[in-house]
Amino acid sequence: MRTICFYFQVHQPFRLKPYRFFDIGEDHHYWDDFSNRSIMRKVAQKCYLPMNALLLDLIHKYNGGFKVSFSISGTFMDQMQAYAPDVLESFQKLVATGHVELLNETFSHSLASLKSKDEFKNLVYQHQSKIKELFNGYTPKVFRNTELIYSDQIGAMVAELGYDGMLTEGAKHILGWKSPNYVYVNSIEPKLKVLLKNFRLSDDIAFRFGNKAWDDFPLTTDKFVNWINAIPKEEETLNLFMDYETFGEHQWAETGIFEFMRSLPDAVFSKTDFGFSTPSEVISKIPPVGKIHVPIPISWADEERDLTAWLGNDLQDEAFDRLYDLEKLVNTIDDDEIKRDWKYLQTSDHFYYMCTKFFSDGDIHSYFSPYDSPYDAFINYMNVLSDFMIRLKEKSSLVSV
Structure with missing residues (x-):
């Protein structure tokens, strides 16, 4: 059967x-x-x-x-x-x-x-x-x-x-x-x-x-x-x-x-x-x-079935790179709230909201986003990430002392 x-x-x-x-x-x-x-x-x-x-x-x-x-x-x-x-x-x-x-x-x-x-x-x-x-x-x-x-x-x-x-x-x-x-x-x-x-x-x-x-x-x-x-x-x-x-x-x-x-x-x-x-x-x-054979990553999103829903424009790539620049520092800190926020900040939806595709799949992206624009999503995320970086540095200095 x-x-x-x-x-x-x-x-x-x-x-x-x-x-x-x-x-x-x-x-x-x-x-x-x-x-x-x-x-x-x-x-x-x-x-x-x-x-x-x-x-x-x-x-x-x-x-x-x-x-x-x-x-x-x-x-x-x-x-x-x-x-x-x-x-x-x-x-x-x-x-x-x-x-x-x-x-x-x-x-x-x-x-x-x-x-x-x-x-x-x-x-x-x-x-x-x-x-x-x-x-x-x-x-x-x-x-x-x-x-x-x-x-x-x-x-x-x-x-x-x-x-x-x-x-x-x-x-x-x-x-x-x-x-x-x-x-x-x-x-x-x-x-x-x-x-x-x-x-x-x-x-x-x-x-x-x-x-x-x-x-x-x-x-x-x-x-x-x-x-x-x-x-x-x-x-x-x-x-x-x-x-x-x-x-x-x-x-x-x-x-x-x-x-x-x-x-x-x-x-x-x-x-x-x-x-x-x-x-x-x-x-x-x-x-x-x-x-x-899949040499280049695929996904189930959009007409292209590629990664451009989350990565590829300047906003997404900047946020993504800055986030993972923090990985080594996060791993040196034993703090439950830091670990929780680190996990939640990695969720793919944050980068999806920054997508600037407004053609074949633009309506789908705007349906799921709580922001007025991809730029608003980027600014909000980067503000949060800036505060998260401050917390990491403060915790790291305490650990080193």
Whole structure:
């Protein structure tokens, strides 16, 4: 039986509060507690709680035949503990069924894999530890890097850490004539299996579902199943990867997104030769067909599927470089608040808000940003970073004394 692999990214950043030049050296609390709490509670009601309940119903209805996987960022887990213990309990119930797989990532949803191997490893280990703490000793076997960022070298780093597999984007410029509906291996460390997102069918749900201007609107389960059945018989896995906030937040309940998901398993089981599997099951059961070569990092963002959502313009590169210039100094300081702020400042969203792309994907970037402009995001972040540097130097001088 061929299989569908559902993976959902669950993430919320700790957003920075408005931080003025005159706050530098005076105010060491950077986080917008009100916005972080209110956004978490809003999305909990619209997405996390109803969708978790729906998935739990489906798992029970099909006696484990329906399966999904999650990558839950460390910043999200921290926010669940602080603002939404009911959401945490609902995720714990899902994992306890034994039919939900948790994936590992960097704790703070960071871009460390592009800059610092040591910091990357530290954040991966911290994420492992947090999952064990909250999910009854659970140990992930498959890795998902921030925003599906992947290259041959990043995959080799992940293989060194002992993971069986990794997820990434089935980018057209990487695949060429190949299909994303197979299992591949890393070109440097073939022991690492690589699962590729089928971006067309994933994005039909994640981005186009509620778009009335889309030629295929409305998307029904029958229509989606027909597309699944059109996949060549030799292609064994359909990887549907998307943000979890697709359900109820990006695609509102009024679009029918919940009803679509509730009826999809029955349509798949009754009208296709597909079942459902977790990433670990896919890589253990389906033999790889060959290596996937990714010399330059890819991601699942924007039309280009590259890094330009987070890095590449002068604002992003300056902020990114200044942040990681502090790594060695941070590692000399034993202070819980410093360590926490260091992790949260690495979250990729801060650099996403500085993106100056205003063409094919500009509307998407402005939708997610709390700032009026990329320049405002940069100034606010650099003000915070300036204060953080002052704190580091003060702590460092105390240590040296």
